Amino acid sequence: MNNTYDTLVIGSGIAGMEASLLLAKGGKKVCLVEKLPLIGGNIIKNEESYPHLECSTCMVAPVQQEILQHPNIDLMMLSTVQKVEGEAGDFHVTLHQKPRYVSLTACIGCGMCYEPCPVSLKNEWEENLSDKKAIYIACAGALPNVPVIDPEHCLQISGKKNCKACQEACMFEAIDFSDQENEVDIRVKTIVVATGFELLDVSHFSHLGYGKLPGVYTAMEFERLFASNGPTSGELTLRDGEKAPKSVAIVHCIGRKEQGYCSGVCCMSSLKHAHFVKHKLPDASITHFYSDLCVPGKLSQKFLHQVKEEGVHFIFQTDPEAVRVAENGSGLEVKYTHGKGVQETLSVDMVILEPAMIPDKTASQIAKILAIDQDNHGFFRTLDEKAGSTETSRSGIFVAGCAEGPKDAQYAVIQAESAVGHVVRSLSVSHTE
Numbered sequence: 001m002n003n004t005y006d007t008l009v010i011g012s013g014i015a016g017m018e019a020s021l022l023l024a025k026g027g028k029k030v031c032l033v034e035k036l037p038l039i040g041g042n043i044i045k046n047e048e049s050y051p052h053l054e055c056s057t058c059m060v061a062p063v064q065q066e067i068l069q070h071p072n073i074d075l076m077m078l079s080t081v082q083k084v085e086g087e088a089g090d091f092h093v094t095l096h097q098k099p100r101y102v103s104l105t106a107c108i109g110c111g112m113c114y115e116p117c118p119v120s121l122k123n124e125w126e127e128n129l130s131d132k133k134a135i136y137i138a139c140a141g142a143l144p145n146v147p148v149i150d151p152e153h154c155l156q157i158s159g160k161k162n163c164k165a166c167q168e169a170c171m172f173e174a175i176d177f178s179d180q181e182n183e184v185d186i187r188v189k190t191i192v193v194a195t196g197f198e199l200l201d202v203s204h205f206s207h208l209g210y211g212k213l214p215g216v217y218t219a220m221e222f223e224r225l226f227a228s229n230g231p232t233s234g235e236l237t238l239r240d241g242e243k244a245p246k247s248v249a250i251v252h253c254i255g256r257k258e259q260g261y262c263s264g265v266c267c268m269s270s271l272k273h274a275h276f277v278k279h280k281l282p283d284a285s286i287t288h289f290y291s292d293l294c295v296p297g298k299l300s301q302k303f304l305h306q307v308k309e310e311g312v313h314f315i316f317q318t319d320p321e322a323v324r325v326a327e328n329g330s331g332l333e334v335k336y337t338h339g340k341g342v343q344e345t346l347s348v349d350m351v352i353l354e355p356a357m358i359p360d361k362t363a364s365q366i367a368k369i370l371a372i373d374q375d376n377h378g379f380f381r382t383l384d385e386k387a388g389s390t391e392t393s394r395s396g397i398f399v400a401g402c403a404e405g406p407k408d409a410q411y412a413v414i415q416a417e418s419a420v421g422h423v424v425r426s427l428s429v430s431h432t433e
Contacts, residue, residue, distance in 0.1 A: 013041020088396025
């Protein structure tokens with residue numbers, strides 16, 4: 001691994017990968033840092049991406065492979081930025097890398113190490129809808145196709161028990177329990193922040209029943225249910241695994257009033273979810289509860305009309321937070337106020353909550369380390385807060401994708417391209433000085 005780079009990219013989601021590849025193909029040396037044991041970000045949790053409903057894995061996998069193989073990119077997974085000093089053209093960066101305990105070069109991804117592991121845990125990547133072992137890959141198709149060991153729950157590493165079951169099952173000697181944490185000091189000329197987003201925790205909206213009523217799901221949980229590489233291999237069943245929902249309610253704008261902004265992409269996501277249900281369960285009844293429909297662009301409008309033609313119902317709510325979800329026998333009951341002010345109820349089997357997109361939980365820490373500003377919502381603030389702007393409050397540091405604010409994959413890529421343009425210009429200026 002080098003210790004001098006043109007650019008440090010923080011985050012390997014769709015924006016971070018795009019920025020890294022563009023720079024690498026332009027002859028720039030890139031250090032790509034990712035906190036997870038895999039690359040690709042949230043988009044690889046999606047089965048399909050709107051408005052064309054393209055296979056997300058098919059779209060992203062070639063990019064992931066290029067990232068893993070490009071000679072101008074050094075990828076550091078399970079890694080975080082600890083300290084940044086210096087200035088544009090000469091940043092001194094300290095990175096901390098956690099041990100993987102599995103060799104990226106020796107492992108062939110055969111999976112023989114999983115079954116012998118006696119530990120069973122909930123898989124956070126799968127939204128806790130399935131289990132994993134202490135040695136695991138987040139989901140089928142994750143790249144790199146090399147497992148990681150959870151040291152807190154591994155019996156051997158945590159010292160709870162002498163257990164080497166996974167190591168004994170590996171004929172390639174890829175597992176090393178003595179793997180250690182590592183600190184790496186590098187020097188970079190520019191930095192691109194692409195830390196992505198997460199979804200608002202809906203559990204504190206007690207009136208929606210999430211966490212108490214098994215038929216209530218978040219948008220990302222539903223994505224994983226529908227995904228062919230998800231916990232049910234794409235079969236739409238309720239949590240009991242025995243039956244498919246015959247009626248579904250989709251509630252828009254969860255947390256919009258609380259967060260103070262429209263995420264701008266949730267409506268298209270909810271329309272996609274309705275289309276998914278109709279695709280798998282054509283006889284299912286689907287009802288949207290919405291207070292606004294944000295579907296800009298003719299392709300989005302066309303998709304909205306397509307979903308309506310599939311027989312999906314829409315009920316307008318002046319106040320989305322007035323919707324209530326309660327138990328009704330073996331199913332659920334959605335209580336709402338009709339657009340004409342009439343209170344009504346709807347019995348359903350499944351409720352899908354569409355929450356706001358919020359900054360990644362590491363955003364505040366990274367902002368402090370990089371000494372860059374955040375906006376009132378916690379996203380990284382740009383100097384010119386117009387759409388597509390990428391320059392942060394510190395010279396030489398740029399932002400791209402959902403780290404700057406909610407957006408879909410298409411606009412995340414466009415902003416990453418813009419950030420690369422600023423990086424190249426900054427590098428050319430520093431080179432001539």
